[in-house]
Amino acid sequence: MFELEFMRLAFAAGAVIGLLAPAVGFFLVQRRLSLIGDGIGHVAFTGVAAGFILEVSATALALAAAVLGAVAIEWLRARRQAAGDQALALVFYTGIAAGVVLVSASGRLNVDLFAFLFGSILTVTWSDFWIVLALGAAGLTVIGLLYRALAGIVIDEEGARVAGVPVAVLNVVVSALAGITIAVSMQIVGVLLIAALMALPVIAASRVAWSLASTMLLSMAIGLGSVLAGLTISYYADLAPGGVIVLVAAGAFAVAATARALGAGPAAG
Amino acid sequence: MPLAVELRGVSFAYGRGQPVLSGVDFAVEQGQFVAIAGPNGGGKTTLVRLALGLLEPTDGDAFLFGEPAAGFSRRATLGYLAQRSQLGTEAPATVREVVSAGRLAAGGLLGALRRRDKAIVEEAMRTVGIAGLAGRPLAALSGGQQQRAFIAKALAGEPSLLVLDEPTTGVDVDAQEALATLLAELRRELRVTILYVSHEFGAVERYVERLVLVRGGIVFDGPPQALPERWHDPSHVHV
Numbered sequence: 001m002f003e004l005e006f007m008r009l010a011f012a013a014g015a016v017i018g019l020l021a022p023a024v025g026f027f028l029v030q031r032r033l034s035l036i037g038d039g040i041g042h043v044a045f046t047g048v049a050a051g052f053i054l055e056v057s058a059t060a061l062a063l064a065a066a067v068l069g070a071v072a073i074e075w076l077r078a079r080r081q082a083a084g085d086q087a088l089a090l091v092f093y094t095g096i097a098a099g100v101v102l103v104s105a106s107g108r109l110n111v112d113l114f115a116f117l118f119g120s121i122l123t124v125t126w127s128d129f130w131i132v133l134a135l136g137a138a139g140l141t142v143i144g145l146l147y148r149a150l151a152g153i154v155i156d157e158e159g160a161r162v163a164g165v166p167v168a169v170l171n172v173v174v175s176a177l178a179g180i181t182i183a184v185s186m187q188i189v190g191v192l193l194i195a196a197l198m199a200l201p202v203i204a205a206s207r208v209a210w211s212l213a214s215t216m217l218l219s220m221a222i223g224l225g226s227v228l229a230g231l232t233i234s235y236y237a238d239l240a241p242g243g244v245i246v247l248v249a250a251g252a253f254a255v256a257a258t259a260r261a262l263g264a265g266p267a268a269g
Numbered sequence: 270m271p272l273a274v275e276l277r278g279v280s281f282a283y284g285r286g287q288p289v290l291s292g293v294d295f296a297v298e299q300g301q302f303v304a305i306a307g308p309n310g311g312g313k314t315t316l317v318r319l320a321l322g323l324l325e326p327t328d329g330d331a332f333l334f335g336e337p338a339a340g341f342s343r344r345a346t347l348g349y350l351a352q353r354s355q356l357g358t359e360a361p362a363t364v365r366e367v368v369s370a371g372r373l374a375a376g377g378l379l380g381a382l383r384r385r386d387k388a389i390v391e392e393a394m395r396t397v398g399i400a401g402l403a404g405r406p407l408a409a410l411s412g413g414q415q416q417r418a419f420i421a422k423a424l425a426g427e428p429s430l431l432v433l434d435e436p437t438t439g440v441d442v443d444a445q446e447a448l449a450t451l452l453a454e455l456r457r458e459l460r461v462t463i464l465y466v467s468h469e470f471g472a473v474e475r476y477v478e479r480l481v482l483v484r485g486g487i488v489f490d491g492p493p494q495a496l497p498e499r500w501h502d503p504s505h506v507h508v
Contacts, residue, residue: 148382149373151370152369152370152373155362159351162347162349163344163373163374164345170378
């Protein structure tokens with residue numbers, strides 16, 4: 001399959017996404033915000049629809065919409081303007097409704113849209129790949145630099161705030177990273193399923209990991225493995241890659257949960 | 270002695286609701302060990318959050334070490350142990366990872382901890398007697414051991430003020446006794462000012478020099494031996 005250029009591009013972009021999505025999702029899952037990616041994905045869908053209407057890059061508009069949506073959710077949550085789930089519902093449903101209205105107005109309720117909703121291995125171009133690589137590398141670099149600070153907030157957000165750590169700024173950074181991850185991942189995994197790739201590898205890793213750092217690294221390995229295996233199965237079985245990738249990640253969770261039940265995981269937790 | 274904490278005529282209400290605290294004057298000298306108790310909803314946590322500059326008084330002024338609390342310039346020297354429900358005790362962190370998080374404000378946000386910061390983290394774990402548990406997952410420890418890990422985390426910031434909010438929730442009686450002894454030692458050896466907030470005085474009553482009862486304001490502030498017998502269970506405080 002690697003003689004086909006679109007497969008080489010899909011695997012290369014998928015590898016970046018497989019590493020980035022769980023690395024960002026790690027901080028959301030640990031703060032019990034696993035579903036936030038879904039809300040941001042729905043806002044990204046509005047960006048895709050706006051791209052169809054304006055006939056400009058759907059990825060660029062999805063990126064802008066996702067980052068703005070992510071920061072808006074964090075802003076609402078942090079100021080307690082709405083409870084966490086209410087803030088999510090507000091952004092989540094407004095995003096999907098605006099997307100549906102825009103797409104139907106553009107007359108593009110067709111295969112293009114399906115590719116963005118559920119992922120496609122045919123659609124990654126060289127320019128898409130360079131965008132994924134640049135944003136993915138930037139995202140992973142930011143996480144590498146701020147890992148200790150972001151992990152400290154996971155452990156004790158209030159204690160960090162008392163000690164003068166800029167918690168609000170760091171939370172916005174995580175939200176913006178989530179928006180970027182969703183925008184760059186939607187072509188392969190799809191906006192409806194990318195949140196799963198941010199959460200499931202982390203949940204699976206936490207069943208067998210022995211520390212925060214090992215959870216992060218294991219979840220990235222599971223994410224990478226899920227994307228590469230999912231793309232391979234998707235190619236040979238002619239299935240939508242997003243669904244297959246997420247099912248592989250769910251399978252990884254089943255394996256990790258079984259391993260833990262058999263005594264291979266941490267003593268507790 | 271100079272003051273660590275000072276509230277002058279402080280009142281506070283959440284939104285447009287009834288005042289939680291009215292006209293509170295409260296001061297803690299540096300190096301004191303003070304227990305603050307009162308019934309649930311009486312305003313003790315609000316009082317501490319005002320003192321730490323996390324809430325703005327609707328009336329009056331709050332100071333930390335002589336500076337306005339909200340803009341306090343040496344926040345890295347404030348150690349705070351939040352209520353257990355707010356702590357990430359279920360995150361798969363090791364004890365060392367938890368304690369290292371206490372070095373965040375003082376050690377800088379970017380990159381790895383430096384050697385000096387790591388040494389301070391190890392010393393904090395030794396001080397509270399959990400150095401042997403450093404590599405263990407926090408979730409695998411007892412409530413009392415988890416509590417010590419979070420106290421070590423607060424100590425890793427080399428605090429001049431240590432605030433513990435409901436530290437005995439979910440902790441057995443023996444661990445509560447051990448905690449009270451540990452805090453008395455820390456106060457004596459490190460000269461750290463300690464505010465201990467709880468719905469009951471419990472084991473610390475024997476070690477503190479002041480008990481403060483809060484219910485909408487301060488209804489008692491004095492040495493333990495002066496506390497009226499009927500108020501030894503602060504949940505029964507009625508004014």
